[in-house]
Amino acid sequence: MIRFENVGLRYGMGPEVLRDLNLRIDPRSFQFLTGPSGAGKTTLLRLLFLALKPTRGLITVFGRDTATLPKADLPALRRRIGVVYQDFRLLDHLTTFENVALPLRVLGREESSYRADVVELLKWVGLGDRMHAYPPVLSGGEKQRAAIARALIGQPEILLADEPTGNVDPPLAKRLLRLFIELNRLGTSVVIATHDIGLMNQFDARRLVLHEGRLTIYE
Incomplete structure (x- = not known):
């Protein structure tokens, strides 16, 4: 559904904040995106949602190369991706x-x-x-x-959630995670950005770990 190949991102003339990212988001998959504060989790979610374009590399969304995607086609692709914002x-x-x-x-x-x-x-x-x-x-x-x-x-076919449990107590956080898991069982691919290691340890799911702009994947 989404594929990153050697993706890098920098702002202006500064250093790359994300580099050499290789990633696949498959149909009906469930994954946590984690890493220390400032690692770039929200930036990566914005790339997944097509709110940012990479500085280099290839991003393919639903079989479409985003580098050559006409601007008029962008809203239709975005409607296939749901986003839960931290605020x-x-x-x-x-x-x-x-x-x-x-x-x-x-x-x-x-x-x-x-x-x-x-x-x-x-x-x-x-x-x-x-x-x-x-x-x-x-x-x-x-x-x-x-x-x-x-x-x-x-x-949506894919749901992206940015720290969806960051403002709630642990019991409610667990309840919210179970909502996402049930949604995944119904067929939606889910990516949840979180820094809560304890919460992630309660669920068996793929982990995408960002550190110093690079991505490591633990299946």
Whole structure:
């Protein structure tokens, strides 16, 4: 689904922050992306989401070479990738339901065509009784689950999550990880960036370890 071949990235004329990355994200795969703070985990996620272009090397997404990809084709590819951001990025003036439904509204769909799907998804992530609440009154865990639901509503083939358990307590972190594992069982490839070694040790999954701009993969 995604392939990196000898990928490197630098900002301006500075040194490479990522170098010689070789990586495959296969269908239905599950992996943790880890490494010390400042190792480049978020930068790598941005490359996976096509929010950045590499300085060198080849990135292929769903069989398309991103270096030659017309800009007009980029949104359609991005819609096949869901992203959960570390800072949630919920809109305070919209209810939980409206935040989750937003990607579908942007596509021009009528509420009648997706209302049942949004309600079902909110129940699945444990927010069935919070769909009319606004983000300022949600707890950190509830905001995180709303962000996860928003990333899933478009039924992405790949889900990228940047420190999705970083703002919640250990029991909720484990519950969120189980949501991702269940999603993977349903067929979505999952990449979770985290520094929580203890949490990763509770699950048997592939690990992508970034250190000083280089990637080591442990199957």
